[in-house]
Amino acid sequence: MAVLNRNTFDGGQPDRRATRIEQVTEDLRGRIAAGEWAVGERIPTEPELADLLDTSRNTLREAVGALVHAGVVERRQGSGTYVLAVDEREVAIGGYFSSARRRDLLELREALDVTAAMLAARRRDDADIAVLNETLARRNALWGRTEAGSESERDAAVDADTELHRAVVAASHNELYLEFYDLLLPVLRQTIAEGTVGVDASYERQHTDLVRAVVAGDADRAARAAQEVLDCVRAGDG
Incomplete structure (x- = not known):
């Protein structure tokens, strides 16, 4: 029995929206890793990022959500979204410090x-x-x-x-x-x-x-x- 890729749906066709979310997520991750937005800095607003990355706001919201789940960025109500770490390795090390x-x-x-x-x-x-x-x-x-x-x-x-x-x-x-x-x-x-x-x-x-x-x-x-x-x-x- 064939195993479907997580980015496929009926008939094995690629789920284009899921693929686009991954692309935008990796784009954001790459920009953070490159220092475009430093740790502790607020990233641009949702409309600004949607224009910058030429994507829909729904896709962008999902991509940012993935980085929030990974611990790379943090949403602060009424303030914006801030960079917490360059990548997941920093999140793991940061978790060690947080328990000290x-x-x-x-x-x-x-x-x-x-x-x-x-x-x-x-x-x-x-x-x-x-x-x-x-x-x-x-x-x-x-x-x-x-x-x-x-x-x-x-x-x-x-x-x-x-x-x-x-x-x-x-x-x-x-x-x-x-x-x-x-x-x-x-x-x-x-x-x-x-x-x-x-x-x-x-x-x-x-x-x-x-x-x-x-x-x-x-x-x-x-x-x-x-x-x-x-x-x-x-x-x-x-």
């Missing part, structure tokens, strides 16, 4: 964030400085409210905080550091989102000192500032 103790994650971040801040102060370029200043301003504005408002506003604040820490690591120009940090981003974002979001947990001065030290090229001060940020997070947990 919070204390262990903070200690791992100390090893990464503090050293990356020192390297960033030594290696940052004009493009890094522009990203750091813009992200810091957006992050501080979102966190400078007494209470986070809607769920989408809370998500935006958490995203901005995550993006700032990633921007410091990116400014280190150590590709291995950044690749490893991207594996941590989903669980890092989760731990930030689980805490208090708003002015009481903003640590605005500490984050500002960190960016200013990196921009000024002061490696020792940048390391101290990065450590102070983590000390504040640890104290807040207690």
Whole structure:
């Protein structure tokens, strides 16, 4: 008895819609892997993607759903769809990190964030400085409210905080550091989102000192500032 391919239906004819969904899914997967949309970044809206990929919105919705199921992207109500990982291998590794103790994650971040801040102060370029200043301003504005408002506003604040820490690591120009940090981003974002979001947990001065030290090229001060940020997070947990 012949076994039908999963993309066939009556009479062994190919299910063209299923094939098209797979094509669009692989196109999206390839664009994410190529860095067109970085981890933590929102992908274009559904109408924009439908135009970009020359496909129907129904097909696109199915393709994005497949990537959501794989853990590569995440839909956030009222905010959009965000990249969680480059591929399923990162999802598996990220799952390992997500089961780790919070204390262990903070200690791992100390090893990464503090050293990356020192390297960033030594290696940052004009493009890094522009990203750091813009992200810091957006992050501080979102966190400078007494209470986070809607769920989408809370998500935006958490995203901005995550993006700032990633921007410091990116400014280190150590590709291995950044690749490893991207594996941590989903669980890092989760731990930030689980805490208090708003002015009481903003640590605005500490984050500002960190960016200013990196921009000024002061490696020792940048390391101290990065450590102070983590000390504040640890104290807040207690």
